[in-house]
Amino acid sequence: MKKNSKLIWVGLLFGMVGLIAWLYQSLFGLASTGMRNSFPWGLYIACFEFYVGAAAGAMLVCSLACLSGKKSFEPVAKIASFISLACTVAAGIAIFMDLGSAQTMMRLLLSPNLGSPLLWDILVLAVFLVVAVIMVLSMIRPQREAKPALIMFALVMSAVLGLVTALLFATQKAQPLWNTLLFPLDALLVGYALGAALVILFAIGLSKKDRVAEQTSSFGFLAKIIAFCLIGHLGLTAIDALPLLLGSSVENQIQAEILFGRYGGLFVLEVLLLAAAAAMFLSKRFNQYYKPLLLSGVLVVLGVFVNKILMLMAAFNAIPLSLEVDGAGLWSMPVSTGVFASGTDSFVTFWGYLPTLTELGVSLLPLSAALLIIAGLNNYLLKKGSEAGSEMESEGKPRQDLDNKVVYRIPRLIRIPPNRDNP
Amino acid sequence: MRYGMVIDLDRCIGCQTCMVSCHIHNSQAPGVWWNRVFTQGGLTHQNAVINSKDEYRMDYLPVSCQMCDKPSCQSVCPTGATYTDENGVVLVDYKRCIGCRFCMTACPYNVRQFNWQDAKKAKKEYGYEYGYPFDVKDGKKEKRLVYTQHRRSGVVEKCTFCIQYTKDNARPACVQACTANARFFGDLDKSNSEASAHMKGKKIVRQLLADKGTKPKVFYVSSKETALKEVKE
Ligand code: SF4
Ligand code: SF4
Numbered sequence: 297m298k299k300n301s302k303l304i305w306v307g308l309l310f311g312m313v314g315l316i317a318w319l320y321q322s323l324f325g326l327a328s329t330g331m332r333n334s335f336p337w338g339l340y341i342a343c344f345e346f347y348v349g350a351a352a353g354a355m356l357v358c359s360l361a362c363l364s365g366k367k368s369f370e371p372v373a374k375i376a377s378f379i380s381l382a383c384t385v386a387a388g389i390a391i392f393m394d395l396g397s398a399q400t401m402m403r404l405l406l407s408p409n410l411g412s413p414l415l416w417d418i419l420v421l422a423v424f425l426v427v428a429v430i431m432v433l434s435m436i437r438p439q440r441e442a443k444p445a446l447i448m449f450a451l452v453m454s455a456v457l458g459l460v461t462a463l464l465f466a467t468q469k470a471q472p473l474w475n476t477l478l479f480p481l482d483a484l485l486v487g488y489a490l491g492a493a494l495v496i497l498f499a500i501g502l503s504k505k506d507r508v509a510e511q512t513s514s515f516g517f518l519a520k521i522i523a524f525c526l527i528g529h530l531g532l533t534a535i536d537a538l539p540l541l542l543g544s545s546v547e548n549q550i551q552a553e554i555l556f557g558r559y560g561g562l563f564v565l566e567v568l569l570l571a572a573a574a575a576m577f578l579s580k581r582f583n584q585y586y587k588p589l590l591l592s593g594v595l596v597v598l599g600v601f602v603n604k605i606l607m608l609m610a611a612f613n614a615i616p617l618s619l620e621v622d623g624a625g626l627w628s629m630p631v632s633t634g635v636f637a638s639g640t641d642s643f644v645t646f647w648g649y650l651p652t653l654t655e656l657g658v659s660l661l662p663l664s665a666a667l668l669i670i671a672g673l674n675n676y677l678l679k680k681g682s683e684a685g686s687e688m689e690s691e692g693k694p695r696q697d698l699d700n701k702v703v704y705r706i707p708r709l710i711r712i713p714p715n716r717d718n719p
Numbered sequence: 720m721r722y723g724m725v726i727d728l729d730r731c732i733g734c735q736t737c738m739v740s741c742h743i744h745n746s747q748a749p750g751v752w753w754n755r756v757f758t759q760g761g762l763t764h765q766n767a768v769i770n771s772k773d774e775y776r777m778d779y780l781p782v783s784c785q786m787c788d789k790p791s792c793q794s795v796c797p798t799g800a801t802y803t804d805e806n807g808v809v810l811v812d813y814k815r816c817i818g819c820r821f822c823m824t825a826c827p828y829n830v831r832q833f834n835w836q837d838a839k840k841a842k843k844e845y846g847y848e849y850g851y852p853f854d855v856k857d858g859k860k861e862k863r864l865v866y867t868q869h870r871r872s873g874v875v876e877k878c879t880f881c882i883q884y885t886k887d888n889a890r891p892a893c894v895q896a897c898t899a900n901a902r903f904f905g906d907l908d909k910s911n912s913e914a915s916a917h918m919k920g921k922k923i924v925r926q927l928l929a930d931k932g933t934k935p936k937v938f939y940v941s942s943k944e945t946a947l948k949e950v951k952e
């Protein structure tokens with residue numbers, strides 16, 4: 297079976313499971329998830345952030361590849377535009393799945409609160425979706441190439457989307473772990489690394505093995521972006537961790553206990569995964585070959601996912617209303633869970649959140665949408681026999697329109713490392 | 720008018736009567752608590768703490784919505800479901816709430832409660848049938864649903880200062896029920912209201928998490944340092 301059709305089948309299967317799980321959730325309410333009052337955002341919001349980061353990162357890659365004016369970057373630009381659109385749609389679905397009363401969603405239009413960062417984020421996501429659609433159209437229809445102004449706008453929007461989404465979290469005084477100056481920058485870097493890693497993964501995954509070598513010049517460039525972003529993220533993590541380790545305020549102590557104590561294992565896992573990926577993307581021994589590139593990309597995806605879920609786990613379990621009680625040490629005001637379950641306490645100071653099967657099932661829905669969009673667009677190119685499709689999974693058709701295509705020669709932002717053959 | 724509440728920690732005996740009366744009068748589903756009272760530092764409630772001077776100590780902390788003058792829950796709410804009425808009471812319009820739970824992450828006091836399940840069904844399951852039975856609507860142009868006996872699944876709720884009673888100038892259920900007369904309610908703009916009057920002459924008057932900038936309208940008072948020792952000024 298062709299790789300592309302496999303992806304479509306997987307997407308359809310995920311979509312069916314996701315739909316059933318979502319119907320179940322709609323019937324029984326969000327009590328069927330692992331979230332509770334003290335832990336109001338879980339897997340869906342982690343997915344939302346994940347997809348937003350990926351969409352922004354893929355758009356960065358797409359616009360930089362277009363701006364480079366290099367023909368060898370075209371396949372990567374195409375797949376990046378597909379990923380960006382797919383992840384934007386997935387992010388929208390993820391946030392919709394999370395709403396308790398989706399039936400009242402029209403309220404966002406009827407009585408919007410312009411001061412809410414969530415409203416701003418939804419608006420930015422909507423604009424970004426339009427840009428992503430236009431970019432995809434310009435990629436799949438050679439006669440309708442994106443204008444340089446649009447490419448620049450897409451580049452700017454990739455940063456705006458990442459930053460505005462990060463502000464949802466960073467503006468919350470109740471959550472000191474997010475409420476830092478560096479948080480938005482950090483989230484942006486993580487998203488960029490993720491988007492670029494996904495581009496590599498899909499570009500390799502959808503290509504024929506013998507075609508991968510043709511793309512190594514663009515992969516070398518992507519590897520640099522990823523390594524740079526990951527090193528930046530690890531540096532910012534260290535800077536943010538310092539006050540927690542050294543600070544003596546109750547707030548700092550509680551956060552340190554949760555982040556490095558209760559969730560120390562996850563924290564170390566995230567750092568290890570992303571540090572290993574950064575090192576591999578930097579190393580010439582790894583960053584130009586098929587399998588090491590795939591492995592490094594997977595490490596980024598896993599590391600970023602741990603980052604997103606840990607960010608919620610550590611923040612919500614550090615209860616802001618905590619006191620250092622003389623004789624008793626750190627004490628947090630118990631919070632009611634919101635759901636009565638006999639034999640368990642209705643008040644907790646720690647909620648060991650784990651997504652339920654329903655939640656895992658529902659989260660397949662945005663994933664399925666993303667896979668189907670990427671595979672569908674790639675399929676369209678294959679059918680048309682245009683160059684990106686043939687790059688991705690060609691049947692040896694001539695790529696006649698590649699050479700006489702008008703490509704942009706605006707600033708040459710990208711230096712291409714020499715091509716290497718596949719080992 | 721700015722409704723507020725004063726809680727006298729010298730008087731509070733931690734009996735949790737306010738908690739239960741709030742739960743019943745406001746028809747909260749099992750597991751949902753708008754008001755909580757716990758022992759500061761206690762492993763469990765009513766568990767004494769031995770302080771650094773080897774003395775036993777049992778101080779309580781009752782916490783419900785602080786009715787902030789700068790409510791972080793309200794500024795983040797994307798639909799304006801959370802709003803402040805003309806009496807300074809922060810309310811939720813159950814018809815507007817989309818259940819995004821942004822307000823829950825933004826409130827530093829963890830007082831907001833989500834309906835994770837259908838409240839009516841959950842109450843029925845445990846054989847509960849309680850609470851003020853009529854809807855309360857607020858607003859002149861658009862009627863906002865600020866109280867209904869059974870909130871639907873997927874909306875956020877919290878203390879309303881018992882809007883169903885205060886609209887008729889009665890006091891909130893917790894104030895009426897408090898066995899030790901530790902709660903005082905009234906207009907903070909009037910110096911002779913019950914709440915303002917009780918703050919006068921108190922050695923210690925504090926708000927919870929004052930550093931978060933939420934400007935709560937619930938004040939905790941005490942004449943001795945111990946009860947509010949660890950609460951930052
Ligand atoms: S205590 Fe929380 S829910 Fe109540 S007004 Fe303040 S921020 Fe809003
Ligand atoms: S859950 Fe409801 S009240 Fe809270 S922010 Fe969302 S729409 Fe507003």
